[in-house]
Amino acid sequence: MTQKVKKSDQEWREALTAEQYHITREKGTERPFTGKYYNFKGKGTYRCVACGAELFESKTKYDSGSGWPSFYAPADEELVRTEEDRSLGLRRTEVLCDQCDSHLGHLFNDGPEPTGLRYCINSAALDFEAKEGE
Ligand code: FE
Numbered sequence: 453m454t455q456k457v458k459k460s461d462q463e464w465r466e467a468l469t470a471e472q473y474h475i476t477r478e479k480g481t482e483r484p485f486t487g488k489y490y491n492f493k494g495k496g497t498y499r500c501v502a503c504g505a506e507l508f509e510s511k512t513k514y515d516s517g518s519g520w521p522s523f524y525a526p527a528d529e530e531l532v533r534t535e536e537d538r539s540l541g542l543r544r545t546e547v548l549c550d551q552c553d554s555h556l557g558h559l560f561n562d563g564p565e566p567t568g569l570r571y572c573i574n575s576a577a578l579d580f581e582a583k584e585g586e
Contacts, residue, residue: 484520508573557571
């Protein structure tokens with residue numbers, strides 16, 4: 453079981469920027485091709501911007517052409533949770549940080565090998581940390 457990070461709505465508002473709060477706590481979506489990581493190729497780890505959980509690694513990041521950072525697998529299956537999302541009249545799979553319940557993005561089945569998955573994630577939900585030797 454993941455150790456949960458719980459904060460009040462007021463605490464989240466104080467801990468996050470307005471954009472980060474909108475994406476992670478209100479399930480917002482940044483406009484494509486505007487986030488800081490969609491075209492970023494640094495080697496390292498992408499942490500949850502809200503709680504610091506290590507969610508994705510640069511080695512699974514690929515250019516999907518969607519305008520959002522895309523990964524074909526999470527760094528740790530235990531830390532990245534999915535749920536059915538029926539908002540906007542669509543049937544999608546929402547991706548969340550299991551540690552703090554932040555909304556991260558959506559999961560699609562048109563990713564590359566070896567998983568065929570595309571974790572389509574908002575840059576504003578991530579915090580990149582460079583790692584040497586990767
Ligand atoms: Fe988190």
